[in-house]
Amino acid sequence: xENSFKRLLALLIAIICSSHNTFxxxxxxxxxxxxxxxxxxxxxxxxxxxxxxLKFYKKKKRSAFGFSAEGGEVSGYYDKSNLKKIHCIFYxxxxxxxxxxxxxxxxxxxxxxxxxxxxxxxxxxxxKVKKTIExxxxxNGDKVIKSIAQPxxxxxxxxxxxxxxxxxxxxxxxxx
Numbered sequence: 001x002e003n004s005f006k007r008l009l010a011l012l013i014a015i016i017c018s019s020h021n022t023f024x025x026x027x028x029x030x031x032x033x034x035x036x037x038x039x040x041x042x043x044x045x046x047x048x049x050x051x052x053x054l055k056f057y058k059k060k061k062r063s064a065f066g067f068s069a070e071g072g073e074v075s076g077y078y079d080k081s082n083l084k085k086i087h088c089i090f091y092x093x094x095x096x097x098x099x100x101x102x103x104x105x106x107x108x109x110x111x112x113x114x115x116x117x118x119x120x121x122x123x124x125x126x127x128k129v130k131k132t133i134e135x136x137x138x139x140n141g142d143k144v145i146k147s148i149a150q151p152x153x154x155x156x157x158x159x160x161x162x163x164x165x166x167x168x169x170x171x172x173x174x175x176x
Contacts, residue, residue: 039140047102047110050077050084057084064090064172076173082106086169093121101166108166111137137162 057077064072070091077085086101095117102110117131137157138146144159157165 036145039145040138043110043138043140046104050102053079054085060173062172062175064088064169074169074172086166086173088169091122093123094118095122099169101169108162109139111135111139111162111166113137 054077057079060076060078062074062076064074070093072088072090075087076083077087083103083106085103086099088097088099088101090097090099095115097116098114100110100112101108102112113133113135115133115135116129118127119130120127134150135156136146136148137144139159139162142159142163144157144162147156149156
């Protein structure tokens with residue numbers, strides 16, 4: 001009896017000690033979930049605000065020949081000197097990719113990509129879209145906090161891959 005009481009007491013002490021670390025403010029899963037919800041809400045709000053004001057922004061267009069097999073175009077949208085959005089279209093023989101990069105305070109916070117695959121080379125008269133994949137990346141700091149692909153795909157980009165792609169596109173946009 002006394003031995004089982006000691007085991008129960010030791011178990012309770014272990015639970016109390018481990019729960020202190022598990023539920024501390026910086027590790028609390030509830031706080032993280034709440035923060036993620038708030039971050040996602042802010043991203044969606046900023047995304048909507050930028051698109052609503054798009055016609056008031058200054059637009060800068062650049063050819064992206066050489067960036068993809070069949071060339072493309074990069075358009076930057078600026079509020080004064082602050083880059084807000086980049087819209088890209090890149091063509092390949094059997095498809096095209098459209099990508100929208102959204103920025104606030106010089107930081108990328110959202111990426112939307114739409115990839116179209118054609119049944120035959122797209123320059124042929126009767127070519128049709130065979131498959132479309134839409135991907136959304138929600139970014140905060142130096143992390144992808146959520147990514148959604150429809151229909152599902154296993155080819156999701158890491159933050160570093162998104163950043164590298166973004167920097168290449170910025171370079172195209174800044175070419176004179």
